[in-house]
Structures are given as structure tokens and as C-alpha cells.
Amino acid sequence: HAAPLTDADRALVDGVLARRLRPLAKTITLIESQREDHKARARQVLEALLPHTGGAMRVGISGVPGVGKSTFIEALGLYLIGQGMRVAVLAVDPSSSLTGGSILGDKTRMELLSQNPAAFIRPSPSAGSLGGVAEKTRETMLVCEAAGFDVIIVETVGVGQSETAVAGMTDIFCLLQLPNAGDDLQAIKKGIMELADLIVVNKADIDPMAATRAQAQMKTALHMLRPASPNWTVPVLTLSALQKQGIADFWKEVAGYRAALVKSGEFDAKRRHQALAWMWDLIDAGLRSRFRGHPRVKDELPSLARAVEAGATTPAAAAQRLLGHLG
Ligand code: GDP
Structure with missing residues (x-):
């Protein structure tokens, strides 16, 4: 499912596994980057490192x-x-x-x-x-x-x-x-x-x-x-x-x-639980950002928010309508 690593990213992975500090620092910088292309690379590098x-x-x-x-x-x-x-x-x-x-x-x-x-x-x-x-x-x-x-x-x-x-x-x-x-x-x-x-x-x-x-x-x-x-x-x-x-x-x-x-057995159970909770955190964050970025949500959110504040519509009805745009 994952595309093969580029040569540069393979070098990062190998460098980290060889315990070298420069590739380690560079990989962390990649992880911390806000750029979408960096995020995609960081995910691949992490997948490659995960077994280790x-x-x-x-x-x-x-x-x-x-x-x-x-x-x-x-x-x-x-x-x-x-x-x-x-x-x-x-x-x-x-x-x-x-x-x-x-x-x-x-x-x-x-x-x-x-x-x-x-x-x-x-x-x-x-x-x-x-x-x-x-x-x-x-x-x-x-x-x-x-x-x-x-x-x-x-x-x-x-x-x-x-x-x-x-x-x-x-x-x-x-x-x-x-x-x-x-x-x-x-x-x-x-x-x-x-x-x-x-x-x-x-x-x-x-x-x-x-x-x-x-x-x-x-x-x-x-x-x-x-x-x-x-x-x-x-x-x-x-x-x-x-x-x-x-x-x-x-x-x-x-x-x-x-x-x-x-x-x-609690040690491993705790780590498994933490990994799952982490996944759900990411799903929640992803859904939230997708929701806020949706064009129709962006269009309607300000007026619906005002309507809720004014008591002209219920919070439930407004939420239902906005969530409906996610399909
Ligand atoms: P931090 O803000 O929690 O990182 O705290 P610091 O490690 O910077 O310590 C704050 C201050 O408390 C510094 O002046 C330390 O020297 C002092 N300090 C830390 N541990 C001890 C200790 O065990 N005994 C004493 N007397 N002072 C300490």
C-alpha cells in the first residue's frame, strides 16, 4: 500500500537505524514540518522505522x-x-x-x-x-x-x-x-x-x-x-x-x-491501548480538519452559528445540517 521510499528517505531511515545523530535530527525536522509533502514523506519514513x-x-x-x-x-x-x-x-x-x-x-x-x-x-x-x-x-x-x-x-x-x-x-x-x-x-x-x-x-x-x-x-x-x-x-x-x-x-x-x-501482561496491553487511542485521536483530528475545510461547511457555518446564537435554530439541527455535508 505504501509507495517505495525515495533514495533520500531511504538514507534517512538507514541513518537512523545506524544510530547516527544527523539523520535522526533531520528525520525529526521532517516530522515537525507543516508542509503537506513533508508530512507525506514523514509518514513513509515512520512506516519504515516502525518495525524497529x-x-x-x-x-x-x-x-x-x-x-x-x-x-x-x-x-x-x-x-x-x-x-x-x-x-x-x-x-x-x-x-x-x-x-x-x-x-x-x-x-x-x-x-x-x-x-x-x-x-x-x-x-x-x-x-x-x-x-x-x-x-x-x-x-x-x-x-x-x-x-x-x-x-x-x-x-x-x-x-x-x-x-x-x-x-x-x-x-x-x-x-x-x-x-x-x-x-x-x-x-x-x-x-x-x-x-x-x-x-x-x-x-x-x-x-x-x-x-x-x-x-x-x-x-x-x-x-x-x-x-x-x-x-x-x-x-x-x-x-x-x-x-x-x-x-x-x-x-x-x-x-x-x-x-x-x-x-x-499489563505492559503490552497498555501500549496496545495507547496505540489505538492515538489512532482515534488522529481520526478525530482528521475529521475535524476535513469538516472545517469543506467548502459548503465554510459557506454555511457563519450564518448557522449566528442562527444558533439567536435561538432561531437548535444546535442539534445546525450540527446535523453541517455534518450532512461530509456525506
Ligand atoms: P524546572 O523548572 O522544573 O525544570 O526546575 P529546575 O531544574 O530548573 O530547578 C529550579 C531550581 O531549583 C534551580 O535553581 C535548581 O538548582 C533548584 N533545584 C532543583 N532540584 C533541587 C534539589 O533537589 N534541591 C535543591 N536545594 N534545589 C534544587
């Missing part, structure tokens, strides 16, 4: 600005590289397209990691909607897997639904928290704690007692939530990213999580 994906541990990291995500990811990345692994760090930051600057884009703080040849750091694509950013990050993740990275870290900051998007593309979603009371309640209110497979109280070096208190509070809070997995009890760890303390324990928990879910 799936081998990495996909780790989502979230937390408010200032909690220590960069510091933690640098410490974790260097630790994993020390264990012989290769690490890719990606980001989902839909705010970058709104503000022009990215909250997560400034990676100068991951200085050591970014200079390490076993690491690959890519800032968030600035492609408009959260859906667009998330889709491109998912595809970039697959390309990094084909390029043999052992761990893919996907970082996000707590804006809107970005945590849900990252939890939906990773194997384990980790929430970084500050060691002060009330912080945990914020996360519960926003429904983020429910997404977490692992909770980390960072900056435990500042006030170890406060960190232990926060840890106990969060454990209590977790008891009030319905567990996401029957095979896993969400642990709450305290650590210091700055002093690189607790990093090995963190990774031990990640490995334990993976082992528990692999054993029960």
Missing part, C-alpha cells in the same frame, strides 16, 4: 515550573548513561506556540547531559495545538527508539491537558512535587495525581523533615484515589536532584514497575 520501535522504556516526567525537572532529568540521564544506556529527552510544551518562547525549551541547565554523546535532547515542537505537539512528540519518540535509545524521557510542565497527553504516550508517568503541604492537594484537584505511576518529592535536602511529612501526606492522599493498575501501588519517594541523591532508588522503582506490569 518499541524497545525503549518510555518515562514521562511532570511537575510545576521550578520543581526541579531539568535538574532531575540531567541527574537521571547521567546516571543511566553511567549504567551503559543511551537516553533521549523530549518535551511537550504547547505554551511554546502561544508565547513564542518555551518554558521547557531552555535546556542550558542540562549542560552536562546535552554534551554527552549518549544523550539526545530535543525541545518541544512549536506546532500549535496540544494535539499537534503531542502527535509530533509521539512520532519523535518512535524515531528515537528506532535509533536505539534505551530510555526516552518525555518532559512536560503542568499546562492544561499536557500531562494527560504525556501519560498517554509513556509507560510510566512520574510526578515531581515540592516538599510543602498543599502542593499535593493542587495536584489532586487538577486530577494529575490520578495519572501518576510514581511520585517524587524533590528538594529533600532543603528540609528532610518537611519532605518526609509531604511524603506521608501524599501517601494518604493516594489512598483516596482509585488505583490505576491492579498490579502496582504508586510509591512516593523523596530525593534531591541537586545533590543527585535517590536517583538510583528512583530507577529501581521504574524497573520494578516495568517488571510488575510485564509479568501481568
Whole structure:
């Protein structure tokens, strides 16, 4: 069904599989492009890479600005590289397209990691909607897997639904928290704690007692939530990213999580479910854009919208009429 790859795209695929960084970066640029011809090429390149994906541990990291995500990811990345692994760090930051600057884009703080040849750091694509950013990050993740990275870290900051998007593309979603009371309640209110497979109280070096208190509070809070997995009890760890303390324990928990879910079959089931959910996301987005681009919809939408606002027609009747144009 797919046309054969052009020589240029075959070279990209071969370069990625040979774990070379330039073809990797070029492929990601192709994926992030808004041009229709680039999108078509990107789809073909991804199809060719797909059989070589799936081998990495996909780790989502979230937390408010200032909690220590960069510091933690640098410490974790260097630790994993020390264990012989290769690490890719990606980001989902839909705010970058709104503000022009990215909250997560400034990676100068991951200085050591970014200079390490076993690491690959890519800032968030600035492609408009959260859906667009998330889709491109998912595809970039697959390309990094084909390029043999052992761990893919996907970082996000707590804006809107970005945590849900990252939890939906990773194997384990980790929430970084500050060691002060009330912080945990914020996360519960926003429904983020429910997404977490692992909770980390960072900056435990500042006030170890406060960190232990926060840890106990969060454990209590977790008891009030319905567990996401029957095979896993969400642990709450305290650590210091700055002093690189607790990093090995963190990774031990990640490995334990993976082992528990692999054993029960939930690990593969989760990935299958994520792939299907991704397909439906793309179908929804495709239908929406086809609908909005349809000439008759474009013609009639403004007047029908006014009629709905004025109470001259029902929302249901207007929706029915517009959807009818899709045939
Ligand atoms: P991000 O916005 O979540 O990426 O947070 P950063 O990693 O940039 O950290 C914000 C600030 O907190 C920086 O000044 C870090 O040096 C500091 N920080 C991060 N982790 C720790 C920690 O474990 N202990 C202490 N004392 N400071 C930390």
C-alpha cells in the first residue's frame, strides 16, 4: 500500500537505524514540518522505522515550573548513561506556540547531559495545538527508539491537558512535587495525581523533615484515589536532584514497575491501548480538519452559528445540517 521510499528517505531511515545523530535530527525536522509533502514523506519514513520501535522504556516526567525537572532529568540521564544506556529527552510544551518562547525549551541547565554523546535532547515542537505537539512528540519518540535509545524521557510542565497527553504516550508517568503541604492537594484537584505511576518529592535536602511529612501526606492522599493498575501501588519517594541523591532508588522503582506490569501482561496491553487511542485521536483530528475545510461547511457555518446564537435554530439541527455535508 505504501509507495517505495525515495533514495533520500531511504538514507534517512538507514541513518537512523545506524544510530547516527544527523539523520535522526533531520528525520525529526521532517516530522515537525507543516508542509503537506513533508508530512507525506514523514509518514513513509515512520512506516519504515516502525518495525524497529518499541524497545525503549518510555518515562514521562511532570511537575510545576521550578520543581526541579531539568535538574532531575540531567541527574537521571547521567546516571543511566553511567549504567551503559543511551537516553533521549523530549518535551511537550504547547505554551511554546502561544508565547513564542518555551518554558521547557531552555535546556542550558542540562549542560552536562546535552554534551554527552549518549544523550539526545530535543525541545518541544512549536506546532500549535496540544494535539499537534503531542502527535509530533509521539512520532519523535518512535524515531528515537528506532535509533536505539534505551530510555526516552518525555518532559512536560503542568499546562492544561499536557500531562494527560504525556501519560498517554509513556509507560510510566512520574510526578515531581515540592516538599510543602498543599502542593499535593493542587495536584489532586487538577486530577494529575490520578495519572501518576510514581511520585517524587524533590528538594529533600532543603528540609528532610518537611519532605518526609509531604511524603506521608501524599501517601494518604493516594489512598483516596482509585488505583490505576491492579498490579502496582504508586510509591512516593523523596530525593534531591541537586545533590543527585535517590536517583538510583528512583530507577529501581521504574524497573520494578516495568517488571510488575510485564509479568501481568499489563505492559503490552497498555501500549496496545495507547496505540489505538492515538489512532482515534488522529481520526478525530482528521475529521475535524476535513469538516472545517469543506467548502459548503465554510459557506454555511457563519450564518448557522449566528442562527444558533439567536435561538432561531437548535444546535442539534445546525450540527446535523453541517455534518450532512461530509456525506
Ligand atoms: P524546572 O523548572 O522544573 O525544570 O526546575 P529546575 O531544574 O530548573 O530547578 C529550579 C531550581 O531549583 C534551580 O535553581 C535548581 O538548582 C533548584 N533545584 C532543583 N532540584 C533541587 C534539589 O533537589 N534541591 C535543591 N536545594 N534545589 C534544587
